[in-house]
Amino acid sequence: MGRAPCCDKANVKKGQWSPEEDATLKTYLETYGTGGNWIHLPQKAGLRRCGKSCRLRWLNYLRPNIKHGGFTEEEDNIICTLYTQMGSRWSIIASHMPGRTDNDVKNYWNTKLKKRFLPPKQCLTANDCKNPNASSLTLPYVPKVETHDDQFQTQTPATLQMLSDVNSGLNAYNPSSSLNPTPLCNSKLMDLSQFGATSVSLSQDGSSVSDSCSIATVDKCGLLHGNGFINEDAGISMDFGFGGLPYDIVNQMWFGEKASEVVHPTCSTSFEGDFIFC
C-alpha cells in the first residue's frame, strides 16, 4: 500500500500562484508563522493549495531577501566550484549564496552554466564536439563505450557522491594535494584542446572509494598520452595518484554522467608513457 497523499489532490489548486494567493500566504505567515506544520497551514490560511506547494512558494519567492536572476560572475564561480565538489546538492550550494534558493541555482545551472561548462551530450565525431556556447572552455570529444569487467565497471552516482564527499575536504595524507576545483572553472587547466587533444578517457575503480583517478588524451596524431596499461577486454587504463585530477570533478565538469574509457578491441599490449593509439 502506498503512502497516503499529503493533501486532498482533488480539491487543491495547482499551477501558477495568483497575486491574491501570494498575499494571503505572506500575510498569514508573517502573522502566525508556519506553526511547525505546513500540511495544515493552507487550510488555516484559507488557501486551496497543498502544504508542500505553500512551503515551496514561501521559500522560493515570498520570504524576505530573496534574489532573482542577475547572477554575478562570483556567484557563477561559487556554483561551479561547489558543483564540482559535491555534485547536484543544490540546497547546500544555495546556502553559500545569501538570497539564492536551491531552485534558482538549479535552474540557473541547468539553463546557463551547464551549457557553458559541459559539452553537448551527443557528439558523433570529434568535429561535432565543439560546444558553440563554450567560451574559454573548448572541450574534447569523449567516446562512450561499454566496459567488460568488474575492474572497469561504470561509475555509479552513489559512488560519485562518496567520492565527492571525500574529495571536497582536505587530503588527510597529503595536504598539498587538497583539492581546489576553482581553477577548473577559471583557468585553462581543463582545456586539453590546447595540447591538441581530441579525446579524453577517465576511469576509476567503481567498486569503492578510491584515491586515484585516470585520464588520457588522444592528440591529433592519434597518440594517446598518459601512463597506465592496456587491458585486453576493457581497453586502455590510465592511472595516477591523488595528486591528479579527481575523477568526479573531471567527470562532472566534462560529462555530467558516467565514466568513459578509451577502448580499442585490438589493443592488448602493456605500455608505459605515450604510445600510438591502435
Place this chain on the structure above:
DNA sequence: AACCTGCACAACCGCCATGAT
C-alpha cells in the same frame, strides 16, 4: 500575421530523512 521552436523559470512529483509517538 500565424506558426514553430527553444529558452527560462515556476511548480510539481516522488523519494528519502528525520522526528514524534
Place this chain on the structure above:
DNA sequence: TATCATGGCGGTTGTGCAGGT
C-alpha cells in the same frame, strides 16, 4: 523498535514568452 507524518531535496515537467521562419 516500529510506524507514521511531515519536511526537505533533487529530478522532471509544464507554461509563458521571445525570436525566428
